[in-house]
Amino acid sequence: MRKTFIALASMALLVLACSSGDAPVELGAESGISEGERIYRMNCTLCHGTDGKLGFNGAKDLTKSTLTKEEMIARVREGKGTMLPYKNMLSAKDIEAVVAHVRSLPKTK
Numbered sequence: 001m002r003k004t005f006i007a008l009a010s011m012a013l014l015v016l017a018c019s020s021g022d023a024p025v026e027l028g029a030e031s032g033i034s035e036g037e038r039i040y041r042m043n044c045t046l047c048h049g050t051d052g053k054l055g056f057n058g059a060k061d062l063t064k065s066t067l068t069k070e071e072m073i074a075r076v077r078e079g080k081g082t083m084l085p086y087k088n089m090l091s092a093k094d095i096e097a098v099v100a101h102v103r104s105l106p107k108t109k
């Protein structure tokens with residue numbers, strides 16, 4: 001009897017552990033967007049637009065940016081003008097991911 005209980009309890013734990021561990025990954029895969037794009041949509045589209053060209057509030061057209069990857073990371077970390085610094089809101093990994101997304105936006109000449 002006691003053994004059955006322990007077996008059941010550990011099975012329940014296993015199920016719990018699996019479902020909580022897998023859920024976010026599945027969500028990301030289902031929506032079909034990268035981590036960088038997700039962060040971009042949550043934080044940057046307001047001023048830069050989904051395609052990077054919106055230019056709200058004097059924001060630069062990101063597809064025309066001549067900044068290097070390192071300069072972009074610095075710009076996102078420190079902010080400039082009306083753009084907020086993101087270093088306290090996003091982790092270094094998040095900033096790297098969002099900059100990679102910005103750099104992957106289709107360029108306009």
Ligand code: HEC
Binds near residue numbers: 064
């Ligand atoms: C409140 C509006 C606003 C938000 C939100 C915002 N930006 Fe900006 N961004 C600006 C403005 C304004 C500039 C131009 C600053 C300047 O050079 O004076 C800018 C400039 C930039 C530049 C430099 C472009 C260049 O070539 O000089 C990058 C890169 C950038 N933003 C990325 C981002 C990313 C990534 C996010 C989201 C994490 C973001 N921005 C969120 C307003 C915003």
